Amino acid sequence: MPFLCTLLGLLLPLYAFAQSYFPVPPVADASRFATRLPRTASMLTGATSAQSQEVRVLVYGQSISMQDWWKQVKHFLEQRYPQANLVMVNKAIGGFSSDRLKLMVDNDVVAFYPDLILFHDYGNEDDYEQIIRTIRSRTTAEIAIQTDHVAVGQNETWHDRHCNVWLPALCDKYQLALIDIRTAWKAYLAQNKLSASTLLTDNVHLNDHGNYLMAEIIKRYFETLPTGPVSLAGVHVLKAGKDFTVRKDRLRLPVTGNRVDLVWSPSTSSASVLVDGQKPLATLGCYYHTRPSRKPDGFFLTHIGQPLTVQLAGQPQAEDWTLTITAVDSVRQEVGFRVSGSKTGHDGEGSSDKPFTSRSGRIVIEPYYWFRRKNPGDFRQFSWLKPGDTLRWQVASMCRDTISPADGRTVTVLQGVANGEHVLELSGRALSGLHEIRVYQPPLRD
Template sequence: MPFLRALLIFLLPLYAFAQPYFPVPPVADADRFMTRLPRTAYRLTNATSAQPLEVRVLVYGQSISMQEWWQQVKRFLEKRYPEARLIMVNKAIGGFSSERLKLMVDNDVVSFYPDLILFHDYGNEEDYEVIIRTIRSRTTAEVAVQTDHIAVGQNEAWHDRHCAVWLPALCNKYQLALIDIRKAWKAYLAKNGLSASSLLKDNVHLNAHGNYLMAEIIARYFETLTTGPASTDDGRVLTTGKDFVVRKDRLRLPLTGNRVDLVWNSSTGSASVLVDGQKPSATLGCYYHTRPSRKPDGFFLTHIGQALTVRLAGQPQAEDWTLTITAVDSVRQEVGFRVSGSKTGHDGEGSSDTQFTSRSGRIVIEPQYWFRRKNPGDFRQFAWLKPGDTLRWQVVSMCRDTVSAADEQTTTIVQGVANGGHVVELSGRALSGLRAVSVYQPPLRE
């Protein structure tokens, strides 16, 4: 028997396109999974060809979240829920444990505004909670937290406590779903006589077998979803004639939240939008930025010395920005730079060791935003930037000053503003076809 088991383990990779690995049984601890994901469950299980409900899923974290398993999960969801309009993207960043990822989360998550986030990250627990608080105060996204798989050479006692005690407590505190990867991983290894290293290509990253197991465990959790009532705990839907009345092509609505969608019947014409008495284009919260990058069409993180993110401030506007490196001191881990906007023009010079605020006040770069090595061996594959290198990003609006219902069933007019009370005013002929207003209210106040 030991010989046969060893032979089977050896031959498994050769049958990757048949029945590749050992089966993963249904999870036995998923009681709260659906109850913590009511909106996602409803939209996946109730979508039909006549009403193909959209489900936006964000995969977020660091290098483990970037691996092939997420594509396998995507294919599983598309096959299991073929009528849902699944939009699934991955914004994970390799090497970004919680102390770095917390710098990115607000801009990354608000710009996509997902229904569900599949989240896994390493790092200290204080910053991990900062990430969760940001998600819960800036979006209505439901969150499914993945515990750590079994790696080699880690502090197993710490990871066991983190996954069995701290993460479940965090999920209870913020009403998050838990995907207990670690428990299922241990059971799979024990049942099939495998070592931790047999599912890894190094001490932590997954090989093909590990990606299979990660995807299958997550799939087992999604298989527990059943048809349930629609969730309204993220906000509310206001309907014409019941919750508001349009008079003389005008509507004034006091609302609480940070995103507003208009749902249309057939309509013609347009309508103008005001938020708290001003055009959304004048509202700072309506804007996000793409990640600063040397290659905007590729992966953004390529060099030590990059600005990982920026903070938008002042009077916003949609435009393209360029940061040019003027000096590099790799020993002190500092760079000098200048910035310019496609509309703003030259907007100042600065150094990475102090806070930079551009002349217009539109761009702020804090010292902690710069990508540095914590230890000499960190990110050895990355060289330092050189004088003359450029980073580029775009500032993009998430709101609209005017809307037309001619080609859309649902239009987002406000997104990313402060999560609180606002007054939205609409005026124009298009309001004759307004069916409803959806208001998104994140569960935590900022």
């Protein structure tokens, strides 16, 4: 009997994984998808063993985006485009509708600087559009918007209008790709005589069948990507000898954008970098921070009363930061705290109900950055922080002052600076091997 129980325990998950669902037909109308991802299509379909390049895909949104469908899509892309070096990560945050996610998007997205974002979120439309504007002004990422699947107990009239009218208009306004999940979901339910709840674990979250359907619909859209000419939309490629010339191991070049990559033949020599007359590591925009967390090795969101984000200011430096809770008032939803940096040292005390700027000026925490309940039932699975609890984050740079022989063939020397005009200065013997400069210019200005 114990043997049979063990055997069943092994076989049932395999059966659940192997069981078949109804097929999903090809997309009837992909006009808002295939033509609006030219760089992604070029990078995926044009990759070869001799010319493989990294394709960075970010899955972003809230709990629906955290579910297992994205892993199925990742596997599909890896199988369909085996020559592409796919780097696909998920930074979605459960329960973070657009009013909360807008606080996170700048730091989350700019640090990863994806080529493509698969995005879905709930919440008010003004904040939703602000998220899109932030991405379009801070990165050159192409964005594929997923409409809402069919849930139970939602305002169907609002979601139909949001998905059939507002989101397509938003995609047209910002030239975003559209993945019409909702229309395909309704068709699947109708054709197979299923109720919406058949694909859900509760009123909204997906079960295995729902994850299958979400993944299959998205796969059908990727199957429409055309194989065509090389497209570097948003990226200006400058060639040595044609667009720039290195003289006496020096190059001074005006660039417009917020990221610069160098493509070169690594040598035993090095080179130094200046932007607008100063070292990049002295530039505020070059820095980002990890999410403040009690568990640096796990998901960051664990308690009510923690800061969701911070703002870097003054003159940042690469270091580790610690915020220690000194007092908690769960009724007023306020905490007292102190902060310290591994290099800066003790840097001040504050309260979550007031704007805080650390003594060094390096850390700013606004009152609306703190994680509070919007109503008594909001995130009821989380308890409040306690005095003595600590949260930690790291500040790191996305830029380089120098290029060394160990840096590889493609090196990002600037990232995160203001999206505008800059003067790039390079000097050093390593420039003899510089072949190409790629300048990334987001379509919207900061």
